[in-house]
Amino acid sequence: MSLQVEITHPLPGFEVNVAFEAPGGVTALFGQSGAGKTTVINAVAGLLRPQAGCIALAGEVLYDAQKRVNLPVHRRRLGYVFQDGRLFPHLSVRRNLTYGQRFAPQGATGPGLDEVADLLGLSTMLDRRPGALSGGEKQRVAFGRALLARPRMLLMDEPLAALDAARKDEILPYLERLRDQTGLPILYVSHSVAEVARLATTVVVLEAGRVVRAGPAEQVLSDPAMVRQFGLREAGAVLPAEIARHHADGLTELAISGGRLFLPQMDQPEGARTRVRILAHDVIVADRAPEGLSALNVLPGAVLSLREGQGPGMIVQIQCGTDRLLARITRRSAEALRLAPGRSVYAVIKTVSIARTDVAAR
Amino acid sequence: MSLQVEITHPLPGFEVNVAFEAPGGVTALFGQSGAGKTTVINAVAGLLRPQAGCIALAGEVLYDAQKRVNLPVHRRRLGYVFQDGRLFPHLSVRRNLTYGQRFAPQGATGPGLDEVADLLGLSTMLDRRPGALSGGEKQRVAFGRALLARPRMLLMDEPLAALDAARKDEILPYLERLRDQTGLPILYVSHSVAEVARLATTVVVLEAGRVVRAGPAEQVLSDPAMVRQFGLREAGAVLPAEIARHHADGLTELAISGGRLFLPQMDQPEGARTRVRILAHDVIVADRAPEGLSALNVLPGAVLSLREGQGPGMIVQIQCGTDRLLARITRRSAEALRLAPGRSVYAVIKTVSIARTDVAAR
Amino acid sequence: MTGWLGPEEWQAVALSLRVSLWAVGLSLPLSILAAYALARWDFRGKQLLNGVIHLPLILPPVVTGYLLLLGFGRRGPLGGVLEEVFGLVLAFRWTGAALAAALMAFPLTVRAIRLAIEAVDPKLEQAAATLGASRAWVFLTVTLPLILPGVIAGAVLGFAKAMGEFGATITFVSNIPGQTQTLPLAIYTFLQVPGGDGAALRLVAVSVAVAMAALTVSEVLARRAAKRVAGG
Amino acid sequence: MTGWLGPEEWQAVALSLRVSLWAVGLSLPLSILAAYALARWDFRGKQLLNGVIHLPLILPPVVTGYLLLLGFGRRGPLGGVLEEVFGLVLAFRWTGAALAAALMAFPLTVRAIRLAIEAVDPKLEQAAATLGASRAWVFLTVTLPLILPGVIAGAVLGFAKAMGEFGATITFVSNIPGQTQTLPLAIYTFLQVPGGDGAALRLVAVSVAVAMAALTVSEVLARRAAKRVAGG
């Protein structure tokens, strides 16, 4: 199931003019506040009628300005988690959650009320009305409501922004499973690179209404040119990996093209393919194999390029096997280590810095 | 200016029963979704009348159930940034922003409209109405509106949750300046430990309507017992520091009790006192002084305690001078390095991992 | 009680209730439809429709009554059709009184409901649509419950108006005891005779009591509906 | 045009406009106050107040007219006071017609405004209070602008009702050409005479035209006010 979007829509001040394809899985829409993310999602949902362009889901045309096709909102069957909640104030939490069920087609399957309420921690408040919920609780209901409508696709506009870390950690794996097991495509807006890196198969970066970069998550997130969009702290590389072995002491050994990585126990079976994200600021560069360090992961490689930023830092791209790592170090260190393209170095990565949130299955 | 809160208020299902003091500066209310944060802030603002207890700001009683004192909302003069925006839909952005100005007392000073609009990136949309703003833009207007009302205190309920990293990075230093220069006390709800660590002088942790921990930010955030509340990834130590020297290559040298730390250029003058936060997962433990590493910061110390968690990781507390660092390493490494209380070790910290967001003035 | 009011007066009370309830009951769906159309649709002649709906309010009731008489009287074009096709006679029957009352109440009911509809956030209706609800379902499950307080307010306003309607009724269906003599007509009749003030006053009291009861019930219902929405 | 309506008829038109505008203008602040009290305050006797406000709707207009006559006539208790203290005479004057019209329009106006007030999210008012606005300021700067469409709707409903008011007016201030003979009274007079239909019809047309114009203007105003709120 792939979603094709190609729309133009003028807004006072600037124009939204985007074209991208969401090939299934999770497509993250990323961009500054006001970049046009909600506008694009609204157009897909049918809540906004773009001036020109067309939108198609799995070959079915949802909207085509030229052919004058405009499938009504309720027949698009796209579960939309709104940025502003929009719960039905007159219905109990339970009836908010089950609202869409009666409209779902006969055969549609999916998680049940109990499962979703449990996951979202809403089981004790099913009989309350939205007026008696906290901000995060409201957002969770909105989330569950969209899920339970058995949609063909999910549209999520910052669904987790109001949630605390613990709750996020519960919901993210669920979203992953949803993506992997049901194949439900998801269009996902988030300001959190960590969330995007974990969930997204495809990343579309918007700036002032235009797509500045779109492609597979690994490529877009590892692109040193995108550092400004994601923020210096979030720059990093996403590498394909395979689960090599689960060790008895709770560590999992991953095989990447440049060597081995150890990280805390993962769920997937040995042999499974996965993805790891290594943040640039978590990588230490050494000119010799370090000894007596608590860091378990030391990968040999060669400097590919050096990029100076503003300030005292630089980004070093290191070729490790067929993959490219990013490391953020100070210019002072670069000089001390006499780094230059071609120089062979070791990348030192702490085990735990490849945290679970940053590992995603593909 | 200190805020005293001591209230009891029953809600269906559980009871909010909190007592804490916010001694000035930024007091962060931290807790899971539904813990009662908004309820507490509403009580302070006067939007909710607690069943029992009292609330006082700088000695002035705002509310006292026993003495039947209840200062009306508009005379409390507390700028409230709501979790749900609440912009005036019929007023332009400009008039939303300046709404509170006419009610401010004659002498009150503070930032002007232009300054705030600039800071918040709203200058180009002053004549729009809130209906024509994006989610993040709305939240920024709500923020500016509260600021411009020249309040005696700010109440902020997740003010930055809807903003992207770039915008946050612009607003956070501003909040810091506000806190430091105007001495405006702020009660701040956030799910982001990074934000809290950067801004908060005092942290109050709520759980199911009760205060489970309250105190100076350094202590609460560095408390290994609070790891569950903040999440494993956010565990770390917050240390007092002094700016020793600004180097020509853009690095700033900080003096802490256990040695010297290098980090990217800071704004504050040499000699200024500040705070650094060192996340546990950013610390590598070595049994000898490492060589040939890009990491600039190597602090000698001694293992104080080892705490095993679930999973393959452990938390090592290291005494460095008079301060205590936390390091998160794998059990495998701990065994390899034969770590035990008393053993002298080196803590290796990458320069850049003490990022600007995690440094706060006091 | 039966001693307090004569049988003819009880008849008037019962008739008024019947007329008003039918008037409100039958016109309510139409009022909701009209209010929805005015609030949410854009169509040619919308202003005209709005004007026509308000006519009974603007015109002196006597004129409305005469127009009804001309249109729905037995010799009137519409009256003839109704009688032939549906066997429904309005002129000089209580059914005609109900029509007059409904017509006079219509602008009030429509206005109240329209205001309520305009206050519903279309974003909620959009949300329902994204969940698969067609327009009709959105209306039934979201819009209607949300405007319930307004519908109740409109219905009661209409009921009160129907209970008090005089000019159009007496002009259209005359003042026939037991058939078209509603409370206000009976009051009027008593006011026409010397010494009738006492009887008129009693009927006024009944009229006021009924309307107050309706008001009170409606307030309670509306408040309950509103509380559901506010959440609690 | 002047040839089309006689001078006396023009007088009636002008008088009706004057009476209706004053009726609505003067009663509007009171309507807003009453609506606010009913929507937002809790006090003893609220139901009673609500009932009293609705009385003119419930009672046959003739009865309202008589009650006005008894209370505000020159010999009535209130009429005497008003005349002595303010030199304001209502009986047989256009001022009395305005009072009657205002009273009859009051329940309609109050209902409309009340519905609008109930639709305002109290959270916005709370937000204004946190910014330092006292209750009065909150009302002026937040509530009032937000209910503007409702106020306009209410005012127009009231105006239309005032333009069409007949029963209470003729009973209270009787029919004095040039002083109290409003349009509906003039129309009524014509309708009573065999052959007066033509003249009555012309006046009806004028009445309808005026009310339609008011309606249209109000729709435009209300839509503009609503659009401001919706944002655009």
Add this chain to the structure above:
Amino acid sequence: RADTVTVFAAASLKTALDQISERYEKETGDALRISYAGSSRLARQIQQGAPAQIFVSANAAWMDVLEGEGLLAAATRADLLVNRIVLVAGPGAPEGLSLALAPGTDLAGTLGDGRLAMALVEAVPAGIYGKAALQSLQLWDSVAPSVAQADNVRAALRLVASGEAPLGIVYATDAMAEPKVRVLDLFPEDSHPPIRYPAAILAEGDGPAARAALRYLRGDVARAIFLRNGFGLPEGAPE
């Protein structure tokens, strides 16, 4: 089998007709169902096919209209009653005021800034007669600005009775029934057209029951009641 006859009658006849109707029912077992309203309103309804069988109008003009349209049963129209108009004073008038109606009477001066209450002078019979009478006495032009027109004669009477208007012109029958007013003078009989209440059977409602009822209205029992209520009988009717 009891018959019910529907009568459309001028509102001012209510007191008398209700009494007659009660007697009629008692004596014959048949019932009268009477719809009281203004004559013009009833006449228009009859034009539109109202189910009336007998019409008693306070106004000959509207009966003429119906007759002209052929709505009356042939040869059933006859005047049922006559009435007089009087000048009355109420609590608003000076105590002990007396006034005789004649050309030159200072009616306007007596009123001062008070009002003369009448029924609508262009539309309602009592008002039309009153205006005609004042005109023939040459008083109309001077009092016209002081006239307060009520929508029916009963409302005019009420204005006088409540003291709002010191003087009023009403039917003699009304004046008699209202203790709060006193009659200052009768208008001369020749100062206005004769005040007659014609009654007729309507073509559509004609039948033995209607005929019997109208006969009863013209019979002795009814007449006695009418007289008791202050009405007169038309000339030529057997005393």
